[in-house]
Every structure is written in structure tokens, then in C-alpha cells.
Amino acid sequence: MSTTTPEHDARVAKLTFAGVYPHYVTKVEKKGRTKEELHQVIEWLTGYDDEKLQDLVDRKVTFETFFKEASLNPNAHLIKGVICGYRIEEIETPLTRQVRYLDKLVDELSKGRKMEKILREA
Structure with missing residues (x-):
């Protein structure tokens, strides 16, 4: 099982959401998706509405x-x-895996995947 290093996990844990969030917005908008769709994906994963995200x-x-x-x-x-570079299902550290879940959802959104597929409904 390939896994992340403790140093990598510590770096991920210390990253701020506020520092990464604008990059998520830029990434999806550059590919023709909207901030609203990004928020929908984040809310599906975390339960956070717009107010809580802010x-x-x-x-x-x-x-x-x-x-x-x-x-x-x-x-x-x-x-x-x-x-x-990491296979999500092989990441042993729960926090790092959760951050990569979010990265993967943003990636799928920016690549034009259908929303119901991203939200694992179909």
C-alpha cells in the first residue's frame, strides 16, 4: 500500500482552506464551471452551506x-x-484522504463531469 509521509500529512493539515479555496474557484471557472457548482460539490462532501464556507x-x-x-x-x-500522485483509496491518514476527496471532486468538476456523477448519485 503506497501512502503519504508524516511530513506530507502535516503540511496538508496546516494548509488553510482560505489559501486553497481561490485556486479551486479559478480552476473550475477557467474550465467553464461556476462558483455555485463548486459550492454544491463542497456542500455535498462537507455539509457546509455558502454562509458556513464564508x-x-x-x-x-x-x-x-x-x-x-x-x-x-x-x-x-x-x-x-x-x-x-496518490491513489485516494490507499491514503491511510484520514485527514489527507479527506483533502484529496475534495481535490478530486474539484478536478472532476473542472474536467466537465456531470454533476450527478461527481455527487456519486448515478
């Missing part, structure tokens, strides 16, 4: 806090594949 950005929370406060979707385990 609160998390304003508070500059780390990904550790971001996922600690989240209500992870029970179907999140269906998110599989490779992102940032």
Missing part, C-alpha cells in the same frame, strides 16, 4: 479544522482514483 474562509481555518467541523457525506468513500 465563515471558514474568514476564520482562515486549517484543513484539519475544516474537516473536523464537517459532516462528511456517507458516500465520500466512493471517491476513488489518483490525485496529486
